[in-house]
Amino acid sequence: MDPRTAPSGSPARRVVELACGAPSVHNTQPWLWRVDGNRVDLYADRSRQLLVADPAGRNLLVSCGAALHQARVAAQALGTPADVVLVPDPGDPDHLARLELRRGPRPADAVERLATLARRVTDRRRFTSWPVAEERLALLAASVTTPGVRALPLVDTTTRFRVELLVERARDHQLGDARLAAEQRSWVDRGRGEGVPSASIPEATGHAGAPVGRFTSGAAGPAAARTGLLEGSDGLLALCTDTDEPHAWLATGEALSQLWLAATVDGLSVVPLSQVVEVPSTRGAMRTEVLGGLAHPQVLVRLGWQELGRSQLPRTPRRPVGDVLLP
Ligand SMILES: Cc1cc2nc3c(=O)[nH]c(=O)nc-3n(C[C@H](O)[C@H](O)[C@H](O)COP(=O)(O)O)c2cc1C
Structure with a gap:
């Protein structure tokens, strides 16, 4: 049950x-x-x-x-x-x-x-083009009060461009890794009350304009998958910590949930993008190129508005x- x-x-x-x-x-x-x-x-x-x-x-x-x-x-x-x-x-x-x-x-x-x-x-379906206002992102970031974790809105154009490149580099890297793809596939449509049903993966259900995300089949190939992970209107936040050890990871999870519930109250949709932190080279580049070496990236979060009246997932x-x- x-x-x-x-x-x-x-x-x-x-x-x-x-x-x-x-x-x-x-x-x-x-x-x-x-x-x-x-x-x-x-x-x-x-x-x-x-x-x-x-x-x-x-x-x-x-x-x-x-x-x-x-x-x-x-x-x-x-x-x-x-x-x-x-x-x-x-x-x-x-x-x-x-x-x-x-x-x-x-x-x-x-x-x-x-x-x-x-x-x-x-909800991984494509967000509407209605932008997430910077003021709203700032308020959501401020709703994260877990000690040791900061939520950083990523708003300026250069930063977003860098992040988008890193997100796509991480995804392409993982698509090219057969062991990783097999591990990921093993968690799709697994039954037994766990894993991700393909009904929750827009590109698997053929949802129009779905962003091509981490659950894309490797068979589609990186070239087919190279479009549309992030949209200009998406809100982006990085959850970061001063240290990079298990205590900080646990605290990041508390902060992620805090942020997610606050966004849910606002009617905003949230999708974590963790690949960029999973791949060591893009995690390092996030830290140095995006966070100026001042914090450790833990989870990147994409936020946006879904269509009013959309079907329930x-x-x-x-x-x-x-x-x-x-x-
Ligand atoms: C640490 C963490 C990392 C995640 N990374 C991703 C991700 O990279 N891409 C994605 O589409 N969903 C990601 N998710 C969302 C999970 O797939 C999702 O929470 C899970 O399938 C349960 O579904 P639910 O959130 O609808 O209850 C992540 C969730 C967590 C907690």
Whole structure:
């Protein structure tokens, strides 16, 4: 049963169910949880790491950070706000966080907060040409308050041009890597409540004018895939950190979720573009050429407005909560 809509048990279990709706790279859902009374522990599930695309586990921890943030938001909205008493455990690097739920007031906008969690989705369809105003990008960037993470709007023409080249270079590099393509393919239409259904990939469904993104088949070849990853009207933000280690990756995930939920409230669509950070050479170039060597890029985010009245995307699946709960 989809944990996002499963009937609730204890508040702690419900928090886990809602946290499992978080975004994760290739919908790998690389997390495990332990619930004991009002205590919720989050662990990284290394068996779900993308060994080719993500050998260091950066995207794995970014994904877990997003789930941690969604757990906090869910706990607050359910009237059991969480004190996060440990992030992460120095003695066990895969024990990422411990949350203690306590009784608290249910916020007045609890229903809206839960609805935003349920509505957040990766919608890769082409955005309208209505630009994302710089002021809105600045407000969204300011909504990111996770310590150690900065959201940088990328607005000037030269910077955007550089970023676009790097994004395309990273995608072409990955398209040419057979092991990576095979790993990626293995997460498409996987069933079993995980992975990315082809219904969520516009170029696979033949959606008109779909941007050609990371799930393009290698058979199409880099030349066929060379158009339309970014549009001039897209909003672009980079999530960056001062250090480049697991703690920073987990914090980036919290920031990504915070940004994504704020954008969802605004009606904006969000698509992470992580390839440019996955490929070491383009990650290095992002750091030196775009960020002036002053910060480490962690995730690039594309934002835009979708057509009003567009059809609803089918939700990507989730594993049953029983599969992610440790005894
Ligand atoms: C760390 C991370 C990296 C991601 N990278 C990409 C990406 O490069 N391209 C893309 O289309 N989606 C990317 N996604 C989105 C995931 O594919 C998506 O969250 C997942 O399939 C679940 O779908 P949902 O967000 O609709 O719930 C990324 C998500 C996370 C958390």
